Amino acid sequence: QVQVVESGGGVVQPGGSLRLSCAASGFTFSIYGMHWVRQAPGKGLEWVAFIRYDGNNKYYADSVKGRFTISRDDSKNTLYLQMNSLRVEDTAVYYCAKDPTLGGDGYNWFDYWGQGTLVTVSS
């Protein structure tokens, strides 16, 4: 069955960096785009970033553009999110989510979600 498992969350000071990972299994990772979506404590959902199946197209929310970088390693079936210059407002549970369409462009719903990893930015 399809499974995505996030890791790498933790507590970091403002201005610090963190790298999240998402291990995928149960599907052919290399032919699907992948997303990161976040949820601040007690708040709603915010899409963060998308990477196309071939890694050639990446899109970011304005709130993280220039600070976050999405990447993938198909040999390890793993998605990453490098987060730099972290701010208090980046505090959230970060979910990895699968794009439903073969070779999709990211303008899609999200068909499988991980359990999330909590990132806390605090001094």
Add this chain to the structure above:
Amino acid sequence: DIVMTQSPDSLAVSLGERATINCKSSQSVLYISNNKNYLAWYQQKPGQPPKLLVYWASTRESGVPDRFSGSGSGTDFTLTISSLQAEDVAIYYCQQYYGTPTFGQGTKLEIK
């Protein structure tokens, strides 16, 4: 970005009764060339990730009970639960994917 607004923010319905959640987009999410509405619905229970219920505004995801149905077109959409069950207590979100994905603020559904 397309802004999604849900109503109401919270809703209490008796077991076995109908629950209706509305979602309005700031611009049409109907793509004329394929006549599809780029709108999805999710259910999120406490401590869990969101679960996909509906996409293309009215296509139910595999395994989702048929008491859940989506409707609407253009800018106005509805998620209906025909006969509320105890396990349906959750927060429900709509999401558009016509542009950069954005979500509604969520509707909290409780038992009356």
